[in-house]
Amino acid sequence: MNPLLNPYTSYKLLRELLVNNRRLYNLESKKTKRYIDNSFKKLIKYAYTIPMYHDKYKKAGVHPSDIKGIKDIEKIPFISKKELVDNYPDGIIPNNYNKNQGFVICTGGTTGKPVSLYTDFLTMGLSASVTIRELKYFKLNWRKSKIVHIGNFNQYRIDKISEENFQSHVKKVFSLKNVVNMDVNTPIIELVNTLDKIRPDIIICYPGVYQHMAHVMRKGYGKNIKPKLMWIGGAILDNYTREYVESAFGCKLLNIYNSVEAGTEIAFECRKGTWHINSDYFKIEAINDNNEIVQNGERGHIVITKLLANGTPIIRYTGMDDWLRINPSKKCECGITSPEIIGGVEGRRRANIVLPNGKVFPPGAFCFITPVLHKLNTFKVKQYQIVQKTIDEIYILLVIDEDERNIGPSFEEIAKNIKKIYQQKVGPEVTITVKEVKEIKHDKDASKPAPIVVSHVSRKKGYDTLESKT
Numbered sequence: 001m002n003p004l005l006n007p008y009t010s011y012k013l014l015r016e017l018l019v020n021n022r023r024l025y026n027l028e029s030k031k032t033k034r035y036i037d038n039s040f041k042k043l044i045k046y047a048y049t050i051p052m053y054h055d056k057y058k059k060a061g062v063h064p065s066d067i068k069g070i071k072d073i074e075k076i077p078f079i080s081k082k083e084l085v086d087n088y089p090d091g092i093i094p095n096n097y098n099k100n101q102g103f104v105i106c107t108g109g110t111t112g113k114p115v116s117l118y119t120d121f122l123t124m125g126l127s128a129s130v131t132i133r134e135l136k137y138f139k140l141n142w143r144k145s146k147i148v149h150i151g152n153f154n155q156y157r158i159d160k161i162s163e164e165n166f167q168s169h170v171k172k173v174f175s176l177k178n179v180v181n182m183d184v185n186t187p188i189i190e191l192v193n194t195l196d197k198i199r200p201d202i203i204i205c206y207p208g209v210y211q212h213m214a215h216v217m218r219k220g221y222g223k224n225i226k227p228k229l230m231w232i233g234g235a236i237l238d239n240y241t242r243e244y245v246e247s248a249f250g251c252k253l254l255n256i257y258n259s260v261e262a263g264t265e266i267a268f269e270c271r272k273g274t275w276h277i278n279s280d281y282f283k284i285e286a287i288n289d290n291n292e293i294v295q296n297g298e299r300g301h302i303v304i305t306k307l308l309a310n311g312t313p314i315i316r317y318t319g320m321d322d323w324l325r326i327n328p329s330k331k332c333e334c335g336i337t338s339p340e341i342i343g344g345v346e347g348r349r350r351a352n353i354v355l356p357n358g359k360v361f362p363p364g365a366f367c368f369i370t371p372v373l374h375k376l377n378t379f380k381v382k383q384y385q386i387v388q389k390t391i392d393e394i395y396i397l398l399v400i401d402e403d404e405r406n407i408g409p410s411f412e413e414i415a416k417n418i419k420k421i422y423q424q425k426v427g428p429e430v431t432i433t434v435k436e437v438k439e440i441k442h443d444k445d446a447s448k449p450a451p452i453v454v455s456h457v458s459r460k461k462g463y464d465t466l467e468s469k470t
Contacts, residue, residue: 002169003121013125021133023280037069039307046309049094052087081319088116092312106156107260117312124166127264145201147179188212192222204231214248227251239370261314267342270334275342296328356429372417380404385440388455396434
């Protein structure tokens, strides 16, 4: 049976579609705060029926009756990625959970063993309602606007599971001919030619793929591609990539912050550049390396709580590992007043650049190429990557656009300026080498574009360096 024909499911989804848009503009209202408190209490009560959470909470001396609202979140212990991995499958769902109505989704596993979670039709529907209300904010209609999603449709990835087990049922009730899913591994020319025929209003994709498409479009392809909204997620967006892509597409490139564990957008960037947290669906915290909560405005590692009590709950989860800053309430010019906003996501902790002098750079804070290329007024760098080979040796790899090689500044001039700025940042103890390469490949997960920053320095080596400087 189509799950949409289930009265309980259809009521929940319809109600959410009708009311969640109002909550977006009233996140600080008493009504929304009550909604968040009730959602959190319900979530903890549900988690207490799940072996992993039950044992963890019992050991910490926490009972659902102790939780009166979101203000009590610090009573709840953290959950790590390892704990989710070790307790899969039966320890991360209630004992009476119907696995026939659940679906397993997995993270990419680029840091080791992937995390596997359970989701279901209702959870995917509620997650989709978050995206729908964001489209409403941009004055776009999920049933009429042409949407192209370029994602990872490998087995057990959330894009694939949603396509097969959620969108397939929705299509039987609502026409979704306006939505086209394309695999991220599709050749770039084919992607651009398809977009040229579809003429999408909305494109959702990874930064690296956008950059490759922009390169092709600068050669004259895709003249009919004129989107109203371009969303980017899944990797760091540096300023050079943003400028390079926007100049080719003629459209602003805006961030969405999501993950497999979250199932939807934790936050989204508005046209004024503010990263609004969907705080009626997520509670976001930031911690230091000692698992202590940092103050607003301080850089920390994300802790995520998903306020949906279905499938495998995500409560005070530390496994996403991103660096970010959480800033206090802001009344944005766009019309949304958020209790808290994200001051930008700076990448994964595992990719930190740790230097001999004890300095630490998160990946997003180690991209100094943009001001150089902006000053030289050139887009001839098609792609770049920063690779820390050893603690005192960094390579900066540049892919040059052959059609623009003899236009504007030479490679030697670009390389000289890039080396100069990096040498200033890292100090004389580190050797900086700027090198031209023909291509940059991702050697771990071919379904994702290559990361901008890569470090081959082990975390232990980095910590040893830091300890020697303190």
